Amino acid sequence: MYRFLLSRRWLITLLIALLLIPATIRLGFWQLHRHEARVDRNELIAQALTAGPVPFDTLSTAPGFAVPKDLTWRPVTATGQYDPAHEFVVRKRTDSSGDKIGYFVVTPLVLADGGGTVLVNRGWVPSASSAAEYPTVPAAPAGQVTLTGRLRADEAASGSVKDRAGLPDRQFTLISSTQQAKESGAALLGGYLELTATEPAAPADQPELLPEPNHSDIGPHMAYAIQWWLFTAMIPVGFAVMARREAKDRRKEAAEAEGPAVAVPA
Structure with a gap:
């Protein structure tokens, strides 16, 4: 009853499922890497903000100096x-x-x-x-x-x-x-x-000072990674459920086509 899996429609469905599995795995790792980058960024900011202040011109030494990431947010x-x-x-x-x-x-x-x-x-x-x-x-x-x-x-x-x-x-x-x-x-x-x-302290009417950057929010990337991997696991399960349902429907149709048994008089 599972010979229908060799039909064109089901072979195309199987091919799509096989292509989706590596794609969703890769998307999960992409979100995981974004999570790790966010955590690293937060740690870098936290370390910079807690460092002791130093004169500006000891870090930025010349016109056109490109401030590196590990010095950004440094007091x-x-x-x-x-x-x-x-x-x-x-x-x-x-x-x-x-x-x-x-x-x-x-x-x-x-x-x-x-x-x-x-x-x-x-x-x-x-x-x-x-x-x-x-x-x-x-x-x-x-x-x-x-x-x-x-x-x-x-x-x-x-x-x-x-x-x-x-x-x-x-x-x-x-x-x-x-x-x-x-x-x-x-x-x-x-x-x-x-x-x-x-x-000395500036007058009270000065522009509104900017707050420290938020370095505690890790974002939703880990949750997204888990969602993609759950979706990966659901692909073969979903294919199996669809195939099983199709086989059940085909058995039912075959039984109905045969019709009820007719009693033969003795």
Whole structure:
């Protein structure tokens, strides 16, 4: 009764099942690797955040310096004076809750020791009434200040982020020391500082400081991996159930075709 498995329809079904099994196994391992990468990233961030702060210019040593992953989020300090003339905002950024769209305020800090200039992300401000208008930005503290923050790498353009062309004056889509060095001609150290504290203390009306990155969420990737592997196990089981049901239906149809037995008179 299982000779129907040699039919074209069932051979195609079997072929699809055989192709799905390695595909779903591979998808499961893909999600597992994403889980492992997320865990490694969280551990790297946690280690960086708990390290002692060091001067910014001891890590970012030159213009165009590419901040490596193991230094990203590292606490850093910088002493100097803000350069408000070259301040700019970065569009389409959310506040700490992630609910409101606004701008990051980025102000260069000229280092006191003459070691160059550092971009400082001073925090978030809400959008203006019009996207073409420059938002209301609290003035950066005057005089010499000592800042503490997190070392960040330059943001790189992606397929969804376009260059500055067409944007209003002093509005950008990325925080990039390389881009700003071309705009201002200043010797900007690579990367930037994400502000967490100012000494002397800044006025209360300063931009909203950014929170630490979430390094405890491991995401759903492990659950997705298990789901794919469960689906892998279900493929042969499902094929067997379908074949068994088909055989049962064929036996029933054959029995009905024979009809009831007719009694022969003696």
